[in-house]
Amino acid sequence: MPRDLAPLLQALMNGGNMDQILDGLAADDPLVGRMVAMMRDRRQAAAARSEQTSTAEDSLSDARTQALIMASELDTLRDRNRRLAHALGACECFGEVPRCPVCGGAGRTGAYQIDAALFRTIVAPALAQVRGVGAQPPGNEEKQ
Numbered sequence: 001m002p003r004d005l006a007p008l009l010q011a012l013m014n015g016g017n018m019d020q021i022l023d024g025l026a027a028d029d030p031l032v033g034r035m036v037a038m039m040r041d042r043r044q045a046a047a048a049r050s051e052q053t054s055t056a057e058d059s060l061s062d063a064r065t066q067a068l069i070m071a072s073e074l075d076t077l078r079d080r081n082r083r084l085a086h087a088l089g090a091c092e093c094f095g096e097v098p099r100c101p102v103c104g105g106a107g108r109t110g111a112y113q114i115d116a117a118l119f120r121t122i123v124a125p126a127l128a129q130v131r132g133v134g135a136q137p138p139g140n141e142e143k144q
């Protein structure tokens with residue numbers, strides 16, 4: 001397979017197209033042709049792997065972002081649930097978890113001392129609204 005590489009180098013230095021040069025070499029020598037074909041197969045496989053890796057990394061990044069968003073929402077909801085439970089004198093499970101380590105399922109509203117400040121902030125406005133319409137649940141006052 002020894003061949004003069006000077007024409008190849010010259011073509012490359014003159015800005016020749018690498019694929020065209022390789023095609024020319026491959027046409028001249030079947031062994032070089034097989035090597036060029038193998039090289040192109042490997043290049044395509046590497047490009048495909050790179051694309052798959054990129055897609056997988058994008059998916060992982062998206063999943064991490066979603067997990068962070070969900071964790072943030074969960075923190076917000078847990079805090080809201082805690083404040084509401086304390087405003088109503090309930091365990092944070094509201095007595096709905098029989099194996100709750102805090103209340104053993106007995107922590108429904110009124111089971112514990114109400115947090116007066118949270119009650120005034122969270123519950124009192126709703127209570128005032130219900131009292132203002134004759135103790136009817138909101139939305140039902142016009143149906144009767």
Ligand SMILES: [Zn+2]
Binds near residue numbers: 096
């Ligand atoms: Zn509980």
